[in-house]
Amino acid sequence: MPAREPLRPLLTDGATRFGLDLADATAERLLDYIDLLVRWNRAYNLSAVRDPAAMVVRHLLDSLAIARWVDGAALADVGSGAGLPGIPLAILAPERPVLLIDANGKKARFLRAAARDLGLRNVRVAESRVEAVDGTFDCVTARAFATLAEMLDSGGHLLAPGGRWLAMKGRFPQDEIDAVPAGFRIDAVHALEVPGLGAERHLVVIQRNAQDPAPP
Numbered sequence: 001m002p003a004r005e006p007l008r009p010l011l012t013d014g015a016t017r018f019g020l021d022l023a024d025a026t027a028e029r030l031l032d033y034i035d036l037l038v039r040w041n042r043a044y045n046l047s048a049v050r051d052p053a054a055m056v057v058r059h060l061l062d063s064l065a066i067a068r069w070v071d072g073a074a075l076a077d078v079g080s081g082a083g084l085p086g087i088p089l090a091i092l093a094p095e096r097p098v099l100l101i102d103a104n105g106k107k108a109r110f111l112r113a114a115a116r117d118l119g120l121r122n123v124r125v126a127e128s129r130v131e132a133v134d135g136t137f138d139c140v141t142a143r144a145f146a147t148l149a150e151m152l153d154s155g156g157h158l159l160a161p162g163g164r165w166l167a168m169k170g171r172f173p174q175d176e177i178d179a180v181p182a183g184f185r186i187d188a189v190h191a192l193e194v195p196g197l198g199a200e201r202h203l204v205v206i207q208r209n210a211q212d213p214a215p216p
Contacts, residue, residue, distance in 0.1 A: 046082040063088035072138020079145035143168040148176040165206040
């Protein structure tokens, strides 16, 4: 397993940049997640990132960068993959129920193992296409999942009226913003600065119009 000492300050100092003062136990659990990801990645190829320090930046800090916009009673993470950003956000707020959604069997097995090994009692895993998942959530996250229109066409039914969809993107996605389907509106677009990343990141905040019924 990777040595913790160089990783811990990278994580905690980066989180401080987002206004997050990580408790020691929270930081350790986040690094436990990196340990699991490193181990499983050897056989399951869950992430193209192999270096643990790069994982802290590209996975943990990239996920924590949106934490200030996550609110509501329940969160769904669509196309969760290796659990990003869902698992870091679940560790950060263990009182909030989080549903991790991914149709890929290998990834779903890792997500279930991670929730078990990390003691995340607030996490459930749905091994399913997002179109088949029931329920509504105050907040939905998606990272590198699809275009905004594709996300909302397949998963918009999960978003409660007045809820908040947090779409994590690289460059400013003007073409995708212009194509957001009816019934949804862009609430804000935030440029994110992830310490050590050296690449553009944007968070697109989308709301479903409160007066509109959920898509079928």
